[in-house]
Amino acid sequence: MLYLNEKDINKCITLNEIMDEIEKTFILYEKNKFYMPDRIHVDYKNKTILYMPCFLENIFGTKFLTVFPENRKKSRPVIDGLMLLNDYDTGETISILDGKTLTALRTGAVGGTGIRHITPKDVKTVGLVGAGVQGFNQLRFACEARDIEKIIVFDLFKEKLPDFIQKVKEQISGVEVVSVENTEELLKESDIVITTTTSNEPVFPNKKELFKGKNFIGIGSYKPNMREYPDALISVLNKVYIDTEFAKEETGDLSNPLERGLLKDNQIETLGNYILYEKNKEEIIKGTTWFKSVGMALFDIVVAHLIYNKAKEKGIGQEIEL
Amino acid sequence: MLYLNEKDINKCITLNEIMDEIEKTFILYEKNKFYMPDRIHVDYKNKTILYMPCFLENIFGTKFLTVFPENRKKSRPVIDGLMLLNDYDTGETISILDGKTLTALRTGAVGGTGIRHITPKDVKTVGLVGAGVQGFNQLRFACEARDIEKIIVFDLFKEKLPDFIQKVKEQISGVEVVSVENTEELLKESDIVITTTTSNEPVFPNKKELFKGKNFIGIGSYKPNMREYPDALISVLNKVYIDTEFAKEETGDLSNPLERGLLKDNQIETLGNYILYEKNKEEIIKGTTWFKSVGMALFDIVVAHLIYNKAKEKGIGQEIEL
Incomplete structure (x- = not known):
């Protein structure tokens, strides 16, 4: 063995x-x-x-x-x-x-594979909310999937940031790493946004204009009582891509807006189905996209x-x- | 690690x-x-x-x-x-x-601990029905728990017996080992009887006189559709000792006679309770006793x-x- x-x-x-x-x-x-x-x-x-x-x-x-x-x-x-x-x-x-x-690796790779498929090839900046082990791994894979020049980090516990930024700088070469004071700033400065928190409430302000044209990778919310994204995100996109059908029940990011009728079942599609059958990928990735993973x-x-x-x-x- | x-x-x-x-x-x-x-x-x-x-x-x-x-x-x-x-x-x-x-060891030891508590100190013969890995381990522990002089083995698949008997002779010293043609003969010659089969039907004939005054260790039947003991055994004893309360549902040896009202719930007692509180052990072990284990x-x-x-x-x- x-x-x-x-x-x-x-x-x-x-x-x-x-x-x-x-x-x-x-x-x-x-x-x-x-x-x-x-x-x-x-x-x-x-x-x-x-x-x-x-x-x-x-x-x-x-x-x-x-x-x-x-x-x-x-x-x-x-x-x-x-x-x-x-x-x-x-x-x-x-x-x-x-x-x-x-x-850590497979979850990072699931996020990275999402980036490969729902973001334009020329994205340059990644924003990360949640400076933990999983956040670090998401950044590693993001920087492999795309030529990232700048990483922007936010965490509710500011005291975690210096060590985290130090670690990212050491292990991911050739990338600028900065922190911001709030998630509104993070949204404004990022092409791709990755969330890896265990928050029970949306970590972003509920303002549509902040979400438009950006690509989101949701990793954190893995229970029905957890939410990372506000309604504003849902109102500016056509579809959410998921890793497994269970995601609809497992994450509050989907179950909550589904229950309230804000999100319709036919707006949810597995990433596998999108990879296999979507003919319009080039157009889609220019708009707002969201890949939500719960893992399996x-x-x-x-x-x-x-x-x-x-x-x-x-x-x-x-x-x-x- | x-x-x-x-x-x-x-x-x-x-x-x-x-x-x-x-x-x-x-x-x-x-x-x-x-x-x-x-x-x-x-x-x-x-x-x-x-x-x-x-x-x-x-x-x-x-x-x-x-x-x-x-x-x-x-x-x-x-x-x-x-x-x-x-x-x-x-x-x-x-x-x-x-x-x-x-x-193998813990199941053998559970049977052996049963023998320590529900058989007289001077038992000399053990009968085993089921010549497999678990049967072998039950014999090892039985011979530690009591001074066994003779082992009697039965298995439905006769071709297994020579190798099994050879193994027992090699690994348990100073004990005579023989096989018998049927379980009636085995019951007649044994003080303690151990069963380790996956049988769906009782492995013994349904004759009361064969069971009287003997000590039984039931290891095999661990599903509701499995049974090793016929009604005759139940009709000649006061109590069945079990390892865990779940045994009542898990083994057909109990669930079947319980459903038919042949066995009453107050006739079933955990071995732990018996060890701790029974005052009349000396008398009890002179009669017919049965310890039924399903493991946990x-x-x-x-x-x-x-x-x-x-x-x-x-x-x-x-x-x-x-």
């Missing part, structure tokens, strides 16, 4: 390889060639455990995550866990991957399998004697 | 140490000092995955099992998997244990934690670099 830690995973694979694989996964999702049971939650006191199983045609696996909000106080990652990868025929666990790293186990199993194959090829990882 | 394979686990701990711990677990169950969500099943084609989470006061974990019946044809274990052991405060996975070995995640987490602590103490296992 092969164990792959953070260092191993980063040695195996490039960000673009992960985005290429995520792109294929959007197609796989449309073709329905997988079995993905509902995500399983176990809640106890202030602790949450998630089991995310998924079967493909030649492999299956489970992402096991622990979500411990109190880790924040201990400067430990809130989300931790493992990805178990199993032989399709015998059930044997063939590999275990660091779940924290896999989650299918991304994990596909990316984990690719990483495992690369690791075997390159002789990377710790071999565990069974 | 410490990985413990089959060899490591067997080096860490003795069978009696596991039984002592299981005995404590029966008490823990009565005191309700744990949180054990329902076992989670995922079924896909002919494959089953189980997630069995449990929280104690200072540790938590999940047993992850794959049940692949087609492995039988490939001479691979049908049940495989891993036990994940997690830090209570941070959620971090601190150890992974071979799930197959843990399951609480056993896994307790035994896995003990094994982990012993392994740390003794420097056993493979240390995985995170």
